[in-house]
Amino acid sequence: MSARAAATAVGLVAAAGAGAVAYGTFVERKQYTLRTATVPVLPPGSAPLRVLHLSDLHMAPWQTDKQQWVRELARLDPQLIVDTGDNLGHRDGLAGIKAAFDVFAGIPGVYVHGSNDYFGPSFKNPLRYFLGPSKHAHRVEKLDTDALTAYFDSLGWKNLNNAAVTTEVQGTIIDFFGVDDPHRHFDRLDRIPGALDALLEDDDRGPRLRIGVAHAPYQYVLNSFVTHGAEVVFAGHTHGGQVCVPGYGALVTNCDIPRKQVKGLSLWRHGFRSAFLNVSAGLGTSIYAPFRFACRPEVTLLTLTSRP
Numbered sequence: 063m064s065a066r067a068a069a070t071a072v073g074l075v076a077a078a079g080a081g082a083v084a085y086g087t088f089v090e091r092k093q094y095t096l097r098t099a100t101v102p103v104l105p106p107g108s109a110p111l112r113v114l115h116l117s118d119l120h121m122a123p124w125q126t127d128k129q130q131w132v133r134e135l136a137r138l139d140p141q142l143i144v145d146t147g148d149n150l151g152h153r154d155g156l157a158g159i160k161a162a163f164d165v166f167a168g169i170p171g172v173y174v175h176g177s178n179d180y181f182g183p184s185f186k187n188p189l190r191y192f193l194g195p196s197k198h199a200h201r202v203e204k205l206d207t208d209a210l211t212a213y214f215d216s217l218g219w220k221n222l223n224n225a226a227v228t229t230e231v232q233g234t235i236i237d238f239f240g241v242d243d244p245h246r247h248f249d250r251l252d253r254i255p256g257a258l259d260a261l262l263e264d265d266d267r268g269p270r271l272r273i274g275v276a277h278a279p280y281q282y283v284l285n286s287f288v289t290h291g292a293e294v295v296f297a298g299h300t301h302g303g304q305v306c307v308p309g310y311g312a313l314v315t316n317c318d319i320p321r322k323q324v325k326g327l328s329l330w331r332h333g334f335r336s337a338f339l340n341v342s343a344g345l346g347t348s349i350y351a352p353f354r355f356a357c358r359p360e361v362t363l364l365t366l367t368s369r370p
Contacts (some may be wrong), residue, residue: 085306086268086355091347094131094221095358096138099327099364101338105269108234108368115362117277117298118344120151120178121158128345132162138363141230143169146298146342147176147243147277149351150205151183155235157271160213168282170231171219172238176299177246179209185350186209212354224250226257228265235267235349239290240275244283245299248274251286257289271366279319279341288332294366300324302343306356321346325357327364340364 106109114135119128143166149159180189182203211221220227222240229236239258241249271294274287279297287295302325303312304308321329325343329336 070203083353086353088267090356090358091352091354092127093358094128095360096135097326097360097362099340099362100366100367101294101327102367102369103200103271103338104234104366104368105271106368109232110368111142111232111234111366112138112140113142113364113366114138115144115296115340115364116149116341116345117146117342117361118148118176118346119162119302120156120183120346120348120350121162123154123157125158125346126161129158129162132345135164135310135361140166140169140363144273144275144296145171145173145175145214146275146296147315148178148298148344149176149347150179150210151346153182153205154204155341156206156210162219163213166246166316167217169218170229171217172222172227172240172273172275173213173219174222174240174275174277175207175210175216175248176241177243177248178338179210180205180243180246183348183350196312205243223248224253224345226254226261227302228270233339235265235270237261237270237272238248238275239272239287239292241283242249243277244280245278249283251283254286254290270332274337278317279323279339280317281319284319284330284337284339286330288330288335288337291335292337294340295330295337296338296342298342300341300343301354302341302346302357304347304351304354304357308356312357333362 223242226239272291274292274295278299306312312321315324326339330339343360361369
C-alpha cells in the first residue's frame, strides 16, 4: 500500500470515528424510545395491568426535552409505575425530576435508589468501563437523597429500599419487595424473608403476584429474588451497555449479568424456578459521558396479562 493510500485509509477511519461520536452524542442520545412487551403472570381471570418502567434518567435541570418526553408518557394511562433508580444526575436534578414526574401523582408506584441518587456524577475515563464494573470515586458530592425520597413518597409511591409492601392495583394483589443499590453494596437481602413473612401474617386474600425490584441486576440479587418467589423482576443500571456494536450487542454490562440479558425482557432461571426479568436500558447518561451508540434511551411499558 502506498503512503498516500495509507494516509487516505487512516483519514477515512478517523472521519468515521468522529462521525460516530457526533451521532452518539447529538442524535442517538436524544432518540427517546418506548419499548413494549407483554408478560403473562397475573392470576387467571385478572384484568390486564399496564406497568411503566422508568430507570436511569440521570436528570440534570437543563434537560427539558427529556422532561417533556417523560411527561407525555402520561397519555399511555399507566396503572402502575416501577422506578429502578439513578434518577438524579446533578445536584439540582430533583427539579428536573419534579418537572417530569408531577403528572404521575396519584398513580400507584414503587421505587428503589441507585448510587447516583446518593452521589453526584464525576469524571471517569470511559475506557475503564471495558475493564469491568465501574469503580467508585473517592471524592464525590453527596446528593439530597432524602428530598428525592420525600418527593416520591408525596406522589404516593412505595419505598422498596430493603423493604416489602403489599398493594392492590386494578384488582390484583401484589407483594413487592426490593433492595437498595447492590452496586454500592447497600442491599440487605437478609431482611427480605422477614419482610415478606410480615406481609402475609395478617393478609389472607386470594391469589397474588410477587414482584422484585432492584437497581443493579447482579446475579446474586436475581437468584435471591427468584428463591423468594418473585415472578417478575425489574432492574436498570446497565444502560443496555450504552455503547453497542450492531449485530453483536453490548460490549459491557457494568455488572455480572450476561450480555444477552443486558436489556429487555428475558427469563432468569435459578434452581428449579424462574422469573421474567425486565432490564431497562434507561433514559439518560452521565453528564460526563453523554453518548449512546446502537442503544437508544428507553422507557418500557409492560402489559401484565393472565397466566395461561
